Amino acid sequence: MKISEEIKALNLPDTLTFADGRPVTAENWEKRRREIIRIFEDNEYGHSPKGPFTVSGKVVSDRDNDYANKVLTEHCLVTSHDETEGVDFSWPVVLHTPKKALADGKCPLIVFINFRDQTPDSYMPVEEITDSGVAVAMIYYNDISKDEHDNWSTGVAALYDRAKYDWSKIGMWAWSMQRTLDYCMSLGRYDESRIGSLGHSRLGKTSLWNGANDTRFKYVFVNDSGCSGDAVTRHKTGETVEIISRVFPHWFNGVYRSYSDREDEMPFDQHMLVAAVAPRYVYGGTAVEDTWADPYSQYMSYYLANSVYAMLGMKTAEFPDRRPEINEVFAGPSCGYHMRAGAHFLSRYDWQRYIAVLTR
Ligand code: GCU
Secondary structure, three states: OOHHHHHHHHOOOOOOEOOOOOEOOOOOHHHHHHHHHHHHHHHHHOOOOOOOEEEEEEEEEEEEEHHHHOEEEEEEEEEEEEOOOOEEEEEEEEEEEEHHHHHHOOEEEEEEEEOOOOOOEOOEOHHHHHHOOOEEEEEEHHHOOOOOOOOOOOHHHHHOOOOOOOOOHHHHHHHHHHHHHHHHHHOOOEEEEEEEEEEEOHHHHHHHHHHHHOOOOOEEEEEOOOOOOOOOOOOOOOOOHHHHHHHOHHHOOOOHHHHOOOHHHOOOOHHHHHHOOOOOEEEEEEEOOOOOOOHHHHHHHHHHHHHHHHHOOOOOOOOOOOOOOOOEEEEOOOEEEEEEOOOOOOOHHHHHHHHHHHOO
8 A cells, every 4th residue: 555545544733834724835834844843742742941041060070091091081071041930950961072073164963862860871881972973972862850750850850840841851841951952052162064863762752852943953863753742643553542641741841641542633743743843854664573652654744744845846765655665765855754673772783874874
């Protein structure tokens, strides 16, 4: 069956039609993009504080001869001051910057949100990343607010009034990627045209929400994010809205749960969030054995995002009108997708594909 026919049968809300029925054009796309973000704020991830923020940082310890004298490693403590609410919050960031790239001029940077605070890490092959001329800024997500249904009592969650900000943990983690970028850009070393966002799984959902919101992220890499990330939710295999919002209620706002077993009635689906990154680059990494996430429903989102890039007059990716196969990589000029062999993981293979796009 053609993927376009599978998609048609789902009767998805149209990214290229405003909520009031007006058609979307290249001229009003930015307006539609904002409308899409609002829909996801209201229905899924909640409303995050909008600042303005003043962000500063200090280097707690550093080594300028890391990885055979090729890498500058800095362990930093970054602080965000919210000027509207008068709230201060600090968290650690580890920065690895290739010294050669620094000497040659500004280098690309990936802001990476991780499951662990160690470096290197099985999800972050530092030497390989920096050897490719890319810097990486790592945040440990539990430093921002614990991945627990803790009644919003830990980390940054405890500092903001819930009546005003119904933000979810995914919203908080995404917010920390943005504030980390504030700090990194203040250093004057990173190339603003090649800033990436990356996370895996629940943090892939976070990377997508982050990248859709903050247009400074020119490359949004979304690894194995699945349900409530980059997979079309309607009729996907594996995880559903009912399961995810029951098991992980803290990842979302209070409204999302009401769509349990009512996916067909949602005025949105995740393909719209993937498309909301356009005109910037969005890339989904998936794995064939990751049926919980559902690589085919993930593919649909990228396949559909192509119509937005086309409408904007941009070059599109060559996504075939069928399900993807193992090890197929479609790294198009404006959007990308791959389906790797194996299971749920953030592998070297995934990093290599993202880096190839960021540095080409
Ligand atoms: C669970 C959850 C997924 C999530 C994953 C992860 O499997 O159901 O939605 O992506 O955890 O973050 O590892």
